[in-house]
Amino acid sequence: MRIILMIVAMAFGIAAASTQSNPIAARQALMKTNGREGKIGIDMIRRRIPFDLAKGRTVFAAFLDAANKMPNLFPENSKTGGNTSASPEIWTHMDDFKARFAKFAEESKAAQESVKDLASFEAAFRKVVRNCDGCHEHYRVRKG
Amino acid sequence: MLRKLAIAVAILLVVGAGAFWILTIPKSVAPADLGPHTANPENGKIVFHAGGCASCHATPNQENKSQLGGGLGLTSAFGTFYAPNISPDPSDGIGAWTEAQFVTALREGTSPSGEHLYPAFPYTSYRHVATGDLRDLFAYLKTLPAVAGRAPDHLLHFPLSIRRGLGIWKLLFLRGEPGEPNQPMSAAWKRGAYLVNGVGHCAECHSPRNFLGAIVPALRFTGGPNPTGRGWVPNITQRELKDWSEKDIANLLESGETPEGDRVGSSMVEVVRSMAQVPAEDRAAIAAYIKSLPPVEGIKPPPHKHDHDHDH
Numbered sequence: 001m002r003i004i005l006m007i008v009a010m011a012f013g014i015a016a017a018s019t020q021s022n023p024i025a026a027r028q029a030l031m032k033t034n035g036r037e038g039k040i041g042i043d044m045i046r047r048r049i050p051f052d053l054a055k056g057r058t059v060f061a062a063f064l065d066a067a068n069k070m071p072n073l074f075p076e077n078s079k080t081g082g083n084t085s086a087s088p089e090i091w092t093h094m095d096d097f098k099a100r101f102a103k104f105a106e107e108s109k110a111a112q113e114s115v116k117d118l119a120s121f122e123a124a125f126r127k128v129v130r131n132c133d134g135c136h137e138h139y140r141v142r143k144g
Numbered sequence: 145m146l147r148k149l150a151i152a153v154a155i156l157l158v159v160g161a162g163a164f165w166i167l168t169i170p171k172s173v174a175p176a177d178l179g180p181h182t183a184n185p186e187n188g189k190i191v192f193h194a195g196g197c198a199s200c201h202a203t204p205n206q207e208n209k210s211q212l213g214g215g216l217g218l219t220s221a222f223g224t225f226y227a228p229n230i231s232p233d234p235s236d237g238i239g240a241w242t243e244a245q246f247v248t249a250l251r252e253g254t255s256p257s258g259e260h261l262y263p264a265f266p267y268t269s270y271r272h273v274a275t276g277d278l279r280d281l282f283a284y285l286k287t288l289p290a291v292a293g294r295a296p297d298h299l300l301h302f303p304l305s306i307r308r309g310l311g312i313w314k315l316l317f318l319r320g321e322p323g324e325p326n327q328p329m330s331a332a333w334k335r336g337a338y339l340v341n342g343v344g345h346c347a348e349c350h351s352p353r354n355f356l357g358a359i360v361p362a363l364r365f366t367g368g369p370n371p372t373g374r375g376w377v378p379n380i381t382q383r384e385l386k387d388w389s390e391k392d393i394a395n396l397l398e399s400g401e402t403p404e405g406d407r408v409g410s411s412m413v414e415v416v417r418s419m420a421q422v423p424a425e426d427r428a429a430i431a432a433y434i435k436s437l438p439p440v441e442g443i444k445p446p447p448h449k450h451d452h453d454h455d456h
Contacts (some may be wrong), residue, residue, distance in 0.1 A: 013330075021344075025269070034426040035404070035405045035406050036405060037405075038401075038405045038407070039404065039408075040405075041403025042401050042405060046395075048375075087374070109343060117191060126399075129400075129401075129407065131409070132407045133400055133407060133413045133416075136311075136407060136408070136409030136410070137409060137410060137411075137414065139411035140410070141374050141375035141409075141410070142370075142375045142376050142377075142409055142410060143375065143376055143446070
């Protein structure tokens, strides 16, 4: 458990370090972590890997971390470059964009605290990942 | 001499205009062609969700997907199309339409007033839907709330603003039956092919289009530039999905999850919201058909500077 937390903390540390210099790389790193943790969540729900409560909490911890950091990673000078998939709509709807992350953070935190078994994990996971879709629908542009 | 030439030109113009007029006459389905049918709105609801009707026709900026007041703008290379009101409102929606007019719109792309509809409304696919399913869909739409208000008129560049010209487009691109498979296929596969190529109209976004806005048949399902002009729609042939199982495809349609832990974005989010509401067997049928699409390389998206599988 402690080792997992350390690894997660280190991963976040690396992401944080690159935040200042390159917001595009930083948000891509956070989304990669979300994808990786999300896959662990899906694999547990689909019984491809055994359910592990600590792992389940870590999934929501990663989401929470990303939700807290992402809103600050879209400065005006990061609209293009670095192979970004960010839609220009983000900067014209910044209030909505940030509000969506606030909701994502709130629900991730609640999920992290309430999860106790596979059933509660699945219910919480399904609810929380709806936030992904709400944002990806409007603010992510697939490039290829 | 000059006089003869003028007469010849005048005759050609008249003949040309006459030919254009005849060739572009909008087709329709007569009420007598429909035959007896007991409408099943429950089946119509499945057709409704498999077609994702709400994706375009639901009133924008509100949560209730049964409010089909229209008004959503679809930007394209040809201008902006506004999805019309298809709620049962008698003056602004389809409340006063007859069943034959409804079937005509979906099958022939012809409005009740006898005008061509733009193929932004994908009747190119809907014409392959069984008449019984179309009639059930009509019955289901009638059970939804009437919403007042009309969508704005389309904003199209000349000469596309002249609807009559669409008759030529239909002659060129509106096809009858989709091809039959070479070998006998399972019932699930056939159901999948029917849903994908008919009401599901998957190819309408997942295929590149020519300069006239028609799907390039050889590159069907290979993806291409998003019709809205921003981003790229993925190739869904086995070229791209060879590592996906049928279960993976069905899972994506239900939950939006890719096997890699990513999630769908853009307009596919709304497609999944609809597809999640069709019976699981239908999602499995769609998956069986999609999994059978032979690998075809599509046109190349603009080059990447770096390779990120989950970039943002």
